[in-house]
Amino acid sequence: MTDRGSQATGEKYRSVQLMLPRSHAVIKGPFDRDPAKSIWTTFHIGSEGNHPIKNLAAERPFIAVSEEFYDIVGPNAELQVIAEATGVYIHETNEVFFTSNKMDTPDRSEYPYPIYINFSKIARENKASYKWQILKLPSESFILPNGGTTYDGKVLMAIQGYKLNVPSSLITVDPITLQSEVILNNFFGRPFNSINDVAVLMRPGARPTDLADQWIFFTDPPYGYYQGFKEYPRLPSQVYAFHPPSGSLRVVADAFQRPNGIVFSPDMLTCYITDTGFASADPEDLRPLDGSRPGTMSVS
Known part of the structure; x- marks a missing residue:
């Protein structure tokens, strides 16, 4: 396997952060983290308060624990959240249907009933392009899928x-x-x-x-x-x-x-x-x- 660790920190893989397992096999000093959150939120415990562990801080959209991940995302990859909950693939139409579950309004307040959600799909148009579409909710019973x-x-x-x-x-x-x-x-x-x-x-x-x-x-x-x-x-x-x-x-x-x-x-x-x-x-x-x-x- 070619070592691309140096490339990952440069322009070519600027959106990927390499964190090999050996980098956090030993964490110095007292530390802890919320069990409901990821390892990247682990923090040091100090007399003057808690602070993030530098070599575990996630600073880029993609975190790679193996250099083989570069072959999946390729150079200059971008991250965009398009769905929150499930994805259902329909073979006959070559489409994936997604749901968002509960969402906030842009000003972070919650809509009254019916609660704001998305029902959407992505369809492959050809070998290189995809079409994303937010769909009208199928019925009044289709609340919080x-x-x-x-x-x-x-x-x-x-x-x-x-x-x-x-x-x-x-x-x-x-x-x-x-x-x-x-x-x-x-x-x-x-x-x-x-x-x-x-x-x-x-x-x-x-x-x-x-x-x-x-x-x-x-x-x-x-x-x-x-x-x-x-x-x-x-x-x-x-x-x-x-x-x-x-x-x-x-x-x-x-x-x-x-x-x-x-x-x-x-x-x-x-x-x-x-x-x-x-x-x-x-x-x-x-x-x-x-x-x-x-x-x-x-x-x-």
Whole structure:
């Protein structure tokens, strides 16, 4: 591998900062960091106050922990945030649909209901160019989307909703017409907390799985309540499985603090669920964060 460390500090890679693992294998003096933040926020603890660690301070848009990263971004790379939450790729149209989740207005104040969000897509026009487009929200029920995936050739979104006005739900969106359909919005008459992420279970193997054999798994933490846009939770923090053709709905996993991301292994034999309960999001929770437990992953 060619050593391009000197180039990275020059004009050619001016947007990339090289921080090899050996550069922070040993940190001198007393130090600490917030377990909810990255290593680049580590700080020294001193008698006159805390201050950043110079060789760990992120000063450029891209941080490289391996020189091979240069081959990915290339010279003169620029960073622009275009989405905050999920990305759903539709193979038939060669497009990726994104959601922004909750956003602030330009003056940092929050819009009243409906809360400000973006639903957008990026489409590849040719080998070298892409087109970015902010889309009109598919319906009045499409409030605070979060996680998403594909289902039946459509974009399947986990919708957190707003208060009791707009129930948290699962919504499908046609990638061509942008017509939407609410396929689930309650657990036997009880509103969900704020559905967070979603994944589709198919039969193991390489053959396509009929819709009759597909189940939608989703997580439902109470983050909407603690972030101020949902009512007090009516349900425990659980993981559900939903079968749209029959309407069958069941709880498949519980004992979580904040079930968040969910995904199946490529062979469809293992389900991975992240629990971000280390950060309760409750402003009245005075317990310190458990720095030894920045998050857990459950396997079922």
